[in-house]
Structures are given as C-alpha cells and as structure tokens.
Amino acid sequence: MNQPKRYLDIVLDIRKMIQQENLRPGDRIPSERELAERLEVGRSTVREALRSLELLGLIETRRGEGTFLSDHRNHRLVEVLSTFILQDNQSQNDVRETRLIHELAALKAICRNDVSSRLLVWDSFRSRLAEGSSFHREDFVKEMMVLSGNRLSLKIWFLLQQYSGKPFDGVVTEDEKEMINRILTAIEQQQTDTAIKEYMAWCDLLQKGRMQNDDNS
Incomplete structure (x- = not known):
C-alpha cells in the first residue's frame, strides 16, 4: 500500500530538485543511478518516476547522452x-x-x-x-x-x-x-x-x- 505513495513522492522530489538546481529546458538531469543514490531509494522506483515524467513530455531521454529537461510547452499531456x-x-x-x-x-x-x-x-x-x-x-x-x-x-x-x-x-x-x-x-x-x-x-x-x-x- 505504501509503494504508490512513495512513487509519487519520488516524482515530486525530482521536480523539486529540478527547481532548486534551476535547470532549464535542454539541461541534463542526473542519471537513474545518481537519482537513486541522492534520494536513497531503489532504482526501479526512480525508473518508474522518470517514465511518468517522460510520458508527460517533461523530460526526454537521448540514447547515449542521458536524460534532459524538455520544454514544458511541448509536453504531450x-x-x-x-x-x-x-x-x-x-x-x-x-x-x-x-x-x-x-x-x-x-x-x-x-x-x-x-x-x-x-x-x-x-x-x-x-x-x-x-x-x-x-x-x-x-x-x-x-x-x-x-x-x-x-x-x-x-x-x-x-x-x-x-x-x-x-x-x-x-x-x-x-x-x-x-x-x-x-x-x-x-x-x-x-x-x-x-x-x-x-x-x-x-x-x-x-x-x-x-x-x-x-x-x-
């Protein structure tokens, strides 16, 4: 019963981190491994959180380069x-x-x-x-x-x-x-x-x- 709440917490933590570090569209965000270490959670939970943000178009993954913050005006919500x-x-x-x-x-x-x-x-x-x-x-x-x-x-x-x-x-x-x-x-x-x-x-x-x-x- 705690997993859905924790998963949502991770999404909020990632978005808060983006705001605190003043990241802009096109900036690279920490990797799945880095996020798991910083937030002290399992990588599978971080992976699901990143998937949801990517689905909404808030971030984008570039093969071989990493994950980057997207322009929110182009999201696919x-x-x-x-x-x-x-x-x-x-x-x-x-x-x-x-x-x-x-x-x-x-x-x-x-x-x-x-x-x-x-x-x-x-x-x-x-x-x-x-x-x-x-x-x-x-x-x-x-x-x-x-x-x-x-x-x-x-x-x-x-x-x-x-x-x-x-x-x-x-x-x-x-x-x-x-x-x-x-x-x-x-x-x-x-x-x-x-x-x-x-x-x-x-x-x-x-x-x-x-x-x-x-x-x-």
Whole structure:
C-alpha cells in the first residue's frame, strides 16, 4: 500500500530538485543511478518516476547522452489524456458536460458584466444573422469564451471542444437563427437565466443533430 505513495513522492522530489538546481529546458538531469543514490531509494522506483515524467513530455531521454529537461510547452499531456477520454461513451459524455460547464460559466460572467453584455459584437452577430451571410457557430461560442475574461477556462475549452468532436463546426441553420437571437437578446438585457436556458436548448438541438447524423452514417 505504501509503494504508490512513495512513487509519487519520488516524482515530486525530482521536480523539486529540478527547481532548486534551476535547470532549464535542454539541461541534463542526473542519471537513474545518481537519482537513486541522492534520494536513497531503489532504482526501479526512480525508473518508474522518470517514465511518468517522460510520458508527460517533461523530460526526454537521448540514447547515449542521458536524460534532459524538455520544454514544458511541448509536453504531450493532451495526447495522453485523449487516449483515456475517448475510450468509452461515458468519458465522452463527461467531456461534453465539462465543456458545457465552462460555456455556461462564461455566459453568466458576460450577462453579469455591464460592459461585456453591451459590447457591439452582439449587435454585429445579430446583423450577420439577419443578412443571411455565413455565420459560423464556433465564432459565436469562441467570442463568448474570450469575452468572459477567463483565459484558463478558454484554454481548457479549446481542448474539450476538440475531444468532444468539435460540436460547433459548420454554419448556423435557419432553425438555429431564432435560438441564437434569443441568446443575444438575453445577453444584452443581462437576463442570465434566460440566456442559459436558450443556450442549453441550442446545444441540445446540435447534439440531437449529431446523433442523427451518426445513426445515418
């Protein structure tokens, strides 16, 4: 029962060592043997800890050269997570629900902000809908996420949208225009509950359309 905890401790110890020694991307980190001696643990435990860090792209092993600290911006955590997220229907449902949580939070933030709710972009969207020009669904939702002001939520949303099959691909249909107009009106009038209700109805419509397309394919 103690092994999992010790294994996690080693991961934390290695990361702490990297910070304390002020290592930068491209710098070599101590070998498996050196780490085992410094941390006073078995090499097998160190090996597993290094494997997890390498899997996340935080370190990289170069044959014949050693192990080096990677640029964290290039880590493969997204790829690792995707192998789990897309493995069953329940996981896909979880992704969809989590994405919706971020979208509704953005919508609430905008409706409750006097400045954001009265931006000209909402009127611009309404004009585009009335003109009959191509109105991409993702443009509307992405603008909503950006204007909420939460940059972390925006980044998470981009990933969740990718994992849920990009549900806002394509242009708005005639059936959707009135629904989006109602969302825009609710935003401008700062009617949070109405905006959420209309937004969820729109998302339900899109989901049903996707399910029908899947059944027909």
